[in-house]
Amino acid sequence: MSIAEGIVQVLENEAAQQNYQRVKRVWLEIGPLAAIETESLVFCFDAVTKNTLAEGAELVILPTQGLAFCMQCTQTVPIKQRYDACVNCGSYQLQVTQGDEMRIKELEVD
Template sequence: MHEMSIAEGIVQVLEDQAKAQCYTRVKTVWLEIGPLAMIETEALNFCFEAVTRDTLAEGAVLNIIKIKGEAFCMQCLKNVPITERYDSCVDCGSYQLQVVQGDEMRIKELEVE
């Protein structure tokens, strides 16, 4: 389960930013995750709750914002929606797609004290 290491990484970022920006408590974390990032959101929520115990983010709410997957089709020369890494183009059926969006995971916003 790589969600545990992801949750630990999130807490490390929060602690690093707390030192840099002088906050002492994290109340809410908004996290953007694309469908191609291969992250199980329920597992991530569970792991986040576990790893934030006794940290500045204990009790923090993790809000997950799901973003859409998108790729550029080299045959159609346009962006098309995708839900999995090896999807075909919805317009022409080509597999010559370059991912444009949807494989990222990033902290979008924090509510802190």
């Protein structure tokens, strides 16, 4: 719920700065390592947008890929979850480089 409320706060702040009145659609990039349950987020977003400039707005989830740098073989490799092994060498010495983020990618506004 707090994540959805945070999104609405960002939308309201941007509306004040960019002078728009209504949000019709929000595209969110969410990585597989972000620990966000997308179905719950969509439900909560619908609930917290009541009586706001985003009421009735569609929330579009754009999943991103998880990537990590392997310190053993010095390659960037895909990962599905934290503590995966390197697909190239089997090492667990991985530094996550992508996939733990959530960001507003795009808005459709009036």
